[in-house]
Amino acid sequence: xxxxxxxxxxxxxxxxxxxxxxxxxxxxxxxxxxxxxxxxxxxxxxxxxxxxxxxxxxxxxxxxxxxxxxxxxxxxxxxxxxxxxxxxxxxxxxxxxxxxxxxxxxxxxxxxxxxxxxxxxxxxxxxxxxxxxxxxxxxxxxxxxxxxxxxxxxxxxxxxxxxxxxxxxxxxxxxxxxxxxxxxxxxxxxxxxxxxxxxxxxxxxxxxxxxxxxxxxxxxxxxxxxxxxxxxxxxxxxxxxxx
Ligand SMILES: NC(=O)c1ccc[n+]([C@@H]2O[C@H](COP(=O)([O-])OP(=O)(O)OC[C@H]3O[C@@H](n4cnc5c(N)ncnc54)[C@H](OP(=O)(O)O)[C@@H]3O)[C@@H](O)[C@H]2O)c1
Numbered sequence: 001x002x003x004x005x006x007x008x009x010x011x012x013x014x015x016x017x018x019x020x021x022x023x024x025x026x027x028x029x030x031x032x033x034x035x036x037x038x039x040x041x042x043x044x045x046x047x048x049x050x051x052x053x054x055x056x057x058x059x060x061x062x063x064x065x066x067x068x069x070x071x072x073x074x075x076x077x078x079x080x081x082x083x084x085x086x087x088x089x090x091x092x093x094x095x096x097x098x099x100x101x102x103x104x105x106x107x108x109x110x111x112x113x114x115x116x117x118x119x120x121x122x123x124x125x126x127x128x129x130x131x132x133x134x135x136x137x138x139x140x141x142x143x144x145x146x147x148x149x150x151x152x153x154x155x156x157x158x159x160x161x162x163x164x165x166x167x168x169x170x171x172x173x174x175x176x177x178x179x180x181x182x183x184x185x186x187x188x189x190x191x192x193x194x195x196x197x198x199x200x201x202x203x204x205x206x207x208x209x210x211x212x213x214x215x216x217x218x219x220x221x222x223x224x225x226x227x228x229x230x231x232x233x234x235x236x237x238x239x240x241x242x243x
Contacts, residue, residue: 001051002026005077007058007114008084009038012183013133016203017081022049024207029073031058032084060084060110061102070117079210080118081131082111086148087185093147100147107151112158119162122171129172131206132159136179136218139227142243163215174209175216178202179223195222 004021006014009030018028022045030038035055045053058069086106093100115130122128137145138152156175163173180186180196197220205219218224233241 002078003029003052003075004079004081005029005031005073007031007080007082008060009041009055010034011083011085011185012199013178013181013202014081014083015041016199017083017206018045018053019049020200020203020207021079021081022051022053025049025051026079027052029054029056029077031056031069033057033059060106060114063110063113066114066117070114070121076121076125077118078127079129079131080115081133081206082115083133084110085133085135085152085185087145088148090145090147103147104151107148108154108158111155115158115162119166119171123166123169126170129174129210130159130162130166131174131176131210133176133178133202133206134159136177136223136227139177140231140238144243172210172213174206174214176202176206176209176219177216177223177227178219179226181219195220195226 004026006018006028008014009018010032018030022028028045028051030042030053032038035057038055042053042055045051056073059065084106086103088099088103093103111132118130122130132155134156135152137149138156141149159173159175166173178197180191181199181202182191182196183199202219205217209217218227
């Protein structure tokens with residue numbers, strides 16, 4: 001039975017991932033801020049899937065606390081799924097550095113801080129899987145969300161480098177790039193139906209990538225082709241578009 005640690009477990013995508021892995025017979029640790037609010041979810045997972053499900057207090061921005069947090073996780077996880085993220089307010093971030101900093105630190109610095117610790121432990125054990133939820137927003141900077149997009153681009157590059165480093169140590173690193181997903185993060189935003197995923201669909205894609213040892217996956221799948229087009233729009237045209 002595998003042990004799965006989910007970072008940012010109060011997220012809608014994270015909860016779907018937790019149920020998916022538990023449904024496949026894995027024990028889960030739900031790590032989040034104010035973890036007490038996840039007690040009911042953990043109990044439900046335990047009863048529904050007959051696995052161990054516990055909660056742990058975790059703040060992505062408490063960099064100094066990450067080593068102690070990971071040290072306290074017992075048994076050590078076979079799989080770590082990094083889901084936390086912060087979309088933030090692009091317009092505010094353009095004039096208020098505190099907002100920009102929170103976007104960058106939540107999506108990137110916090111990920112580096114905790115994954116460095118996980119990666120070193122997995123490397124020593126020569127085992128484990130790290131799954132990072134990045135975003136298609138990191139594939140090309142757009143005027144409407146380039147601060148979030150650039151933090152996700154950095155996360156994507158970090159995961160790519162980590163994969164390259166840890167492949168030699170039998171550690172798998174998977175980058176997941178969701179397009180639009182209907183969650184708390186996108187509440188109130190106009191989302192185009194056919195290319196918008198439900199959290200459970202993203203969770204299925206995450207699990208499939210884990211099973212097949214895929215390095216990088218778009219969710220939904222068509223985002224791979226949409227982003228291929230978007231990445232290839234020539235800059236003179238791209239800069240005139242309002243995206
Ligand atoms: N929804 C989309 O369209 C979409 C598209 C591409 C990528 N993504 C990515 O998918 C991931 C999950 O997002 P979601 O859509 O499921 O949205 P969500 O429900 O809003 O989840 C985001 C989670 O990140 C957590 N978080 C933020 N700052 C944190 C911190 N300092 N420490 C610990 N946790 C923190 C939040 O915790 P609290 O509950 O405590 O606020 C929240 O549970 C994110 O990385 C997001 O960037 C989402």
